[in-house]
Amino acid sequence: xxxxxxxxxxxxxxxxxxxxxxxxxLSGGDAVxxxxxxxxxxxxxxxxxxxxxxxxxxxRAGAIARFAPVMDRVVDxxxxxxxxxxxxxxxxxxxxxxLLPGALIRNDHQLFICRDQQLRVENTDTAWTNAFAPGQxxxxxxxxxxxxxxxxxxxxxxxxxxxxxxxxYVGGNPNGSARDIAGITNEAGNVVGLMPHPEHAVEAGYxxxxxxxxxxxxxxxxxxxxxxxxxxxxx
Numbered sequence: 012x013x014x015x016x017x018x019x020x021x022x023x024x025x026x027x028x029x030x031x032x033x034x035x036x037l038s039g040g041d042a043v044x045x046x047x048x049x050x051x052x053x054x055x056x057x058x059x060x061x062x063x064x065x066x067x068x069x070x071r072a073g074a075i076a077r078f079a080p081v082m083d084r085v086v087d088x089x090x091x092x093x094x095x096x097x098x099x100x101x102x103x104x105x106x107x108x109x110l111l112p113g114a115l116i117r118n119d120h121q122l123f124i125c126r127d128q129q130l131r132v133e134n135t136d137t138a139w140t141n142a143f144a145p146g147q148x149x150x151x152x153x154x155x156x157x158x159x160x161x162x163x164x165x166x167x168x169x170x171x172x173x174x175x176x177x178x179x180y181v182g183g184n185p186n187g188s189a190r191d192i193a194g195i196t197n198e199a200g201n202v203v204g205l206m207p208h209p210e211h212a213v214e215a216g217y218x219x220x221x222x223x224x225x226x227x228x229x230x231x232x233x234x235x236x237x238x239x240x241x242x243x244x245x246x
Contacts, residue, residue, distance in 0.1 A: 015041065015056050015238070015243055016054065016055045017035045017040045017055060017056065017238065018044075018052055018055035019035070019044055019059050019061060020045045020046075020047060020101075023065065025065060026062055026063035027062040027098065027208065027211075030061070030211060031061045033210070033214075034210040034213040035059070035235055037213050038213070038235035043055050047076065048079065048081070050080040052081075052088060057095070057096075057242055058096070059097075059101065060095070060100070061210070062210075063100045065104065068157070072115060073101075073103030076100075077107040082104070082108060089110050094201045094242065096234065097202075097205075098209065098210065099154070099155055099158070102194070102206055103115045105204045111202060112162055113162030116157060116159045118157065119159055119186060120186075120187070123155070124153065124154065124155060124158070124185050126153055126154075127219035128150065128152065128193075129150050130180060130194075131147070131148050132145065134175070136174075137177060137201070139238050141240060142237040151207045151211065151219065151228075151231045152208045152218075152219060154208065155206050158185070160188040160195075167189055170192075176190070177203055177205065179192060194206070208231070210234075211231065212228050212232070213232040
């Protein structure tokens with residue numbers, strides 16, 4: 012798969028932008044760097060908001076990044092149907108930008124957590140999950156201090172009823188997220204946010220343990236294969 016351009020936004024404090032870019036390249040796409048201070052998407056076909064601590068997580072995680080010049084363009088593009096993925100801090104930015112409902116708060120145990128995490132794929136109809144099988148259990152790294160997803164009961168009920176819960180934690184809830192929710196999507200299915208890090212599970216030797224042995228897990232690769240497939244099929 013070639014020809015799809017995926018923009019990776021870098022904010023002050025982004026940590027995983029290069030990892031996301033590598034994941035895109037390994038999947039056959041072209042990774043395009045996007046700077047937070049420039050209102051220019053450079054003609055990309057999809058966008059990733061990576062993990063990290065944008066603007067030091069001052070005020071709230073993602074609260075300042077939401078007002079970065081690039082985010083005006085990201086919001087417009089997302090509302091126009093462009094695939095957008097928010098990973099960890101990127102998920103927080105999507106919620107702060109009101110592209111996704113709810114909010115992320117301090118982990119219920121008040122500690123930063125870093126571990127390999129199992130997830131169940133609940134929705135395979137999104138731009139970022141169409142390469143998975145419904146109900147598939149995957150393993151990707153998780154690392155967050157403010158990863159507890161919350162929303163009003165009516166919002167949670169709507170997410171459930173509309174099939175907009177994309178991932179659920181398996182094997183224990185690591186941060187107190189409501190209803191074990193690890194990731195959600197918007198109504199159109201082009202915007203997805205999740206707390207775990209698929210970009211850290213795309214290359215054998217560097218990811219979680221897998222069926223073939225230690226560090227062989229590459230379940231995260233399907234996120235990037237999914238979006239390239241969606242972009243190219245729409246071309």
